[in-house]
Amino acid sequence: MTIDPLSEVLNFANVRPIVSGGIDAGGEWALRFQPPDRLKFFAIARGECWLLIDDTTPLRLGEGDVFLITQTAFTLCSDPALEAADAHAAFAGVSNGHARLGDGSAFSLLGGHIVLDPEAAGFMGGIYPRFVHVPAGSPHASVSSWLLARLVEERRSGQPGTTLAMGQLSQLLFIEIMRAHLLSSTLPPPGLLRAVADERLAPALSLVHADPSRQFDLNTLAAAAAMSRTAFIDTFKAVSGTTPMAYVAQWRMHLAAKILRDEDTPIAEVAHSLGYGSESAFSNAFKRVVGEAPRLYRSRFQKADADGEACGWQRKKPLPERGSLIA
Numbered sequence: 001m002t003i004d005p006l007s008e009v010l011n012f013a014n015v016r017p018i019v020s021g022g023i024d025a026g027g028e029w030a031l032r033f034q035p036p037d038r039l040k041f042f043a044i045a046r047g048e049c050w051l052l053i054d055d056t057t058p059l060r061l062g063e064g065d066v067f068l069i070t071q072t073a074f075t076l077c078s079d080p081a082l083e084a085a086d087a088h089a090a091f092a093g094v095s096n097g098h099a100r101l102g103d104g105s106a107f108s109l110l111g112g113h114i115v116l117d118p119e120a121a122g123f124m125g126g127i128y129p130r131f132v133h134v135p136a137g138s139p140h141a142s143v144s145s146w147l148l149a150r151l152v153e154e155r156r157s158g159q160p161g162t163t164l165a166m167g168q169l170s171q172l173l174f175i176e177i178m179r180a181h182l183l184s185s186t187l188p189p190p191g192l193l194r195a196v197a198d199e200r201l202a203p204a205l206s207l208v209h210a211d212p213s214r215q216f217d218l219n220t221l222a223a224a225a226a227m228s229r230t231a232f233i234d235t236f237k238a239v240s241g242t243t244p245m246a247y248v249a250q251w252r253m254h255l256a257a258k259i260l261r262d263e264d265t266p267i268a269e270v271a272h273s274l275g276y277g278s279e280s281a282f283s284n285a286f287k288r289v290v291g292e293a294p295r296l297y298r299s300r301f302q303k304a305d306a307d308g309e310a311c312g313w314q315r316k317k318p319l320p321e322r323g324s325l326i327a
Helices: 005-012 087-091 141-157 162-182 192-197 202-210 218-224 229-240 244-262 267-273 279-290 294-310
Strands: 016-025 030-033 040-046 049-053 059-061 066-069 074-077 098-101 107-115 131-134
Touching: 005 192, 005 202, 005 244, 016 141, 016 162, 030 087, 040 141, 040 162, 066 141, 066 162, 087 098, 107 141, 131 162, 141 162, 162 192, 192 202, 192 229, 202 218, 202 244, 218 229, 218 244, 229 244, 244 267, 244 279, 244 294, 267 279, 267 294, 279 294
Parallel strands: 016 098
Antiparallel strands: 016 107, 030 074, 040 066, 040 107, 049 059, 049 074, 066 131
């Protein structure tokens, strides 16, 4: 079976899009959002609005448009000339995360954020673009528009199972947005996202993700990608920002870190499962990539779990997230 590296990476980080609220607006309105500390996604369900990002030209958004944004302040409004109110004030006291501006008759937006395993953040650092816009009329928008319509209907109907349905639909919507971004004329910067989506590197990365314990060398990976050794190294570094063997080592160590956090597997078995001949060789590699020895890493998370259980919560089983667009 062919391994899909992008799916592997998203599953590894437990990426979960959460629909957390929205806006219904009518008349004149403008809201200023502070730079989000995680990836936000928005979908225009009805009407039109303007999006202002820093000093860039205002972008007109219409029904069916979706966009992702992070680390950047932005304004949504009916008219770019209006003075924007702070979004925190608009959502203050809103119990369901859905704000109403004016009579709410002309415009409707759904929004949410992306949740991932915080301990995977280091490896996932380059996975998210800062801004992606998928217009309703683009070649990639037909599936997104259908998913958006289903999200709106699920939210409206409130039928049994709607929370799970909205979670699954938002996951699919997120994947469609990422696909549109990867297939757009503007390439992502070098990093993990670009690497796992690159068709030239896909055969080599599929080998790594299918069997991380295998003893890979540059000749094997280059042959899988149907490139010379030199061309493969140059292409891999230009696309991913790192070398092929560094990627292999990093992926193994992040898999190891997940096992150490979530399981009680002996460290010697973890080492063997990832292709290391001895526990000491594995420990040295782990410390070089992660920054601390495997036993210390595991004990730190076990202590965090014990402290959490003493306070009545468990890190490994978080409560479902709720919140507004500004959360």
